[in-house]
Amino acid sequence: MYDFQYAKLTSVADTVTRRTSDDEASYLAGGMTLIPTLKQRLARPSALLDLSGIADLKGISVANGVLTIGAMTCHADVAASADVRAHIPALASLAVSIGDPQVRNRGTIGGSIANNDPSADYPAAVVGLNATVHTNARAIAADDFFKGLFETALTPGELIVKISFPIPKRAAYAKFPNPASRYAVVGVMVAETLNGIRVAVTGAGACAFRVGDMEAALAKSFSADAIKSIAVPADDLNTDMHATAEYRAHLVGVMARRAVASLAG
Amino acid sequence: MTNVTVTVNGTSRSAEVEARTLLVEFLRNKLNLTGTHVGCDTSQCGACTVHLNGKPVKSCTMLAVQADGQNVTTIEGVAPGSDLHPMQAAFKECHGLQCGFCTPGMVMSALGIIARHQGRALDEKTVRQELEGNLCRCTGYQGIVNAVLLGAKNMGVKVA
Ligand SMILES: Cc1cc2nc3c(=O)[nH]c(=O)nc-3n(C[C@H](O)[C@H](O)[C@H](O)COP(=O)(O)OP(=O)(O)OC[C@H]3O[C@@H](n4cnc5c(N)ncnc54)[C@H](O)[C@@H]3O)c2cc1C
Ligand code: FES
Ligand code: FES
Numbered sequence: 001m002y003d004f005q006y007a008k009l010t011s012v013a014d015t016v017t018r019r020t021s022d023d024e025a026s027y028l029a030g031g032m033t034l035i036p037t038l039k040q041r042l043a044r045p046s047a048l049l050d051l052s053g054i055a056d057l058k059g060i061s062v063a064n065g066v067l068t069i070g071a072m073t074c075h076a077d078v079a080a081s082a083d084v085r086a087h088i089p090a091l092a093s094l095a096v097s098i099g100d101p102q103v104r105n106r107g108t109i110g111g112s113i114a115n116n117d118p119s120a121d122y123p124a125a126v127v128g129l130n131a132t133v134h135t136n137a138r139a140i141a142a143d144d145f146f147k148g149l150f151e152t153a154l155t156p157g158e159l160i161v162k163i164s165f166p167i168p169k170r171a172a173y174a175k176f177p178n179p180a181s182r183y184a185v186v187g188v189m190v191a192e193t194l195n196g197i198r199v200a201v202t203g204a205g206a207c208a209f210r211v212g213d214m215e216a217a218l219a220k221s222f223s224a225d226a227i228k229s230i231a232v233p234a235d236d237l238n239t240d241m242h243a244t245a246e247y248r249a250h251l252v253g254v255m256a257r258r259a260v261a262s263l264a265g
Numbered sequence: 266m267t268n269v270t271v272t273v274n275g276t277s278r279s280a281e282v283e284a285r286t287l288l289v290e291f292l293r294n295k296l297n298l299t300g301t302h303v304g305c306d307t308s309q310c311g312a313c314t315v316h317l318n319g320k321p322v323k324s325c326t327m328l329a330v331q332a333d334g335q336n337v338t339t340i341e342g343v344a345p346g347s348d349l350h351p352m353q354a355a356f357k358e359c360h361g362l363q364c365g366f367c368t369p370g371m372v373m374s375a376l377g378i379i380a381r382h383q384g385r386a387l388d389e390k391t392v393r394q395e396l397e398g399n400l401c402r403c404t405g406y407q408g409i410v411n412a413v414l415l416g417a418k419n420m421g422v423k424v425a
Contacts, residue, residue, distance in 0.1 A: 006267065006284035006330045028331075035326045036308050038285075048284070050331060076320070100398025101377055102311060105320045106327070180309075182397065 001038045005047035012056055012159060015049050016136050019157040027051055027159065029072060029111030032103050057110065057161060062087060065167050065194075071110025071160040076101070078109060088129065090171040090189065094121050097175055099182050110160040113145070116152050116207055118238060119183035123208035124173065128189025128200030131165045146207040168193045174258040176203075176251050178242055185243050186251035190259040192222070199256055204237050204248040214256055223264050224257040269333040273298070274342025282329045289313045291329035292339060300340040300369050304400070311399035314370035314377075315339050321377035323398070340369035343376065352376055352416035361412030363403035374399050375413040379422055387417050388425040 009015045019025050024046035028034055037043050051057055057072035060081045067087050069078060078084055079096035098104055098112075098121050112122040113133065126133065126142045133140045136159045145153050154160070171191035175184050184203035191198045199214040217226045232252045237245035270279040273296060280295040292298045292315070304312030306325050313325040316338040324337075344350035349357065352375050362368045378387065378395045392413045393406075401409060418424045 001285040003283055003285045006328070008330075031326060031328070031331070032308065035328070039306065048328075052331070100311070101374065101381075101395055102314055102321050102323045102398040103308075105317075105322050 002041060002044045004038075004045050006050065007047060008050040008053045010053045010055070012054055012136050012161060015051065015054060016157060016159050018047075019049055019159070022046055023156070025049055027114075029108040029114075030074060030106040032099070032107040033111065033115050033117070051110075051159075060084060062167075066164050067091075067167055068162050068164040069109055070162050072108050073110075075099070075104035075107050075109070075112075079104065087167045088165060088171060090173045090191070091125055091129070091165065094125050094173040094175075094187075094189070097121060097173075097177065097182065109163060113163070114152065114154060114160055116146055116150050117183070118149055118206055119178070119185070119203045121173075121175065121184055121187055121202060124184070124187045124189040124200045124202035125165070126163060127208045127210060128173075128191045128198050129165045129168055129171060130191075130193055130195070130198060131163050133160055134162045134164065135160055143210075149206040151207070166193060170263050172259040172262045174255040174262070176255055186248050186255050188252060188255040188259050190218070190256060190263065192263075197222070201232075201252050201256075204232070204252055206236070206238070211252070211256070218260065222260065224261040227253070227256055227260065267330055267333075269329050271329070271332045271334075272336045274338055280329075284328065284330055286329045287325055288315070288327040288329050288332050288337070289324040291332075292324060292337070298339050298341050302366055302369055304366060304370075309400065310367070310370070311374060312367050312370040314373040314399065316373060316377070319380065321374050321398075338373075340372060343372065350376075351419040352379070352413070355416035355419060356409070356412040359412035359415055360408040361404065362408070367399060367401040367403075371396070371399050371401065371409055375416060378413060379417055379420055382417070382422055386423040386425040387414070389414065 026045035028048040028050045058070045062083050075095045075098045084092045131142045168191040173189045175187035186203040189200045197215045197218045199211045202208045213230045214227045232249045234245040234249040237248045239245045266281045302312040304310035308326045314321050315324045318336050
């Protein structure tokens, strides 16, 4: 690891100001992605700005049909939260499927979506549940947030403060995990929101995406059979040592049907 | 260099570290607590598992400065002197180790499982799932799983 400076500030404003004055500085959340990256010398930040001292980034709350999770909330706390389990159980079961207990005790929802790994789980929840990402500067709709491989709508130095999830009528997440890392080879979030059905896929493409044909079919008939014949083209999907694009395309159908089947009935 | 002060196994310990010093380096090299192992250094194996404020974390994937002002428990701190903690005794009893390299991390993760299951029954499937962050290249895991279940029982946790 190259050396760097370290600072732990206690307010969003001070942290953003410090980051804005130093192009090469980087925010540090749980460090579950950033520290391994630094060890491999794939990044050389001048300074790490630790977000763990900012009270405004913590906590889970429910009000007016919306569940809000602070950016620095770790996966274990989302999984164990009575509010999350009561209002969006699919989100709790997604969180408990991430990595392993040690990773869940450190890794955060803000870090996960800022990083936007193509195989990360949370992007499927953010898109599938039509969440809003609140930053120090603005509110970004889920459909506008994930832009491509490790690419988001965040501008340099923009800090995620919290993510708000409208509570759906029902939702389920089905995931085919990589057996070694538990990252999603493919994960699908199916939700019946107050504004209709959403089907969001992670793991398969450059970033999370929706499957409009499945959403339309499920709106007509909410059953696994209704989407049986809908194939997702493999053209733009990922091929790597774990799975080919064709296999991932196949898994999108299987995981979507599993998610629907767990809800229908 | 920065001064960090961490309460390690109940005692306040301070040292000058670089910002890039990992928590595991602070424990092993500055405090000579070499029970915490480094198996992979890539956040996969869990040999470096310690408790941060009571919760298992991988000390190779955390900076010493991030632990400033916090509580850390290492394998040296689970039982006084040369006594064995009931979980350590269960690993000995059940052949839960061969070379022993993964063992400190396994025990710290096992104690995390116990802490999360107070008042709830623990079964073999849960133990296997919740040991996902710890790799062992010797035992084939069966002895480890048996040890965690026996340790749990001896610590008063209901085993299903
Ligand atoms: C062994 C292992 C297994 C894993 N398995 C899975 C898995 O199954 N599924 C999964 O989804 N993930 C998995 N992960 C990743 C894990 O979920 C991480 O928590 C996540 O990728 C990054 O979150 P973090 O809090 O650790 O962020 P960090 O590593 O601290 O930061 C990541 C990036 O996000 C930026 N950032 C952090 N917080 C903010 C913020 N609030 N605003 C703006 N930018 C920010 C940082 O500057 C950095 O660039 C795994 C990781 C490990 C080590
Ligand atoms: S040494 Fe930390 S996870 Fe392997
Ligand atoms: S006993 Fe040798 S690695 Fe587990």
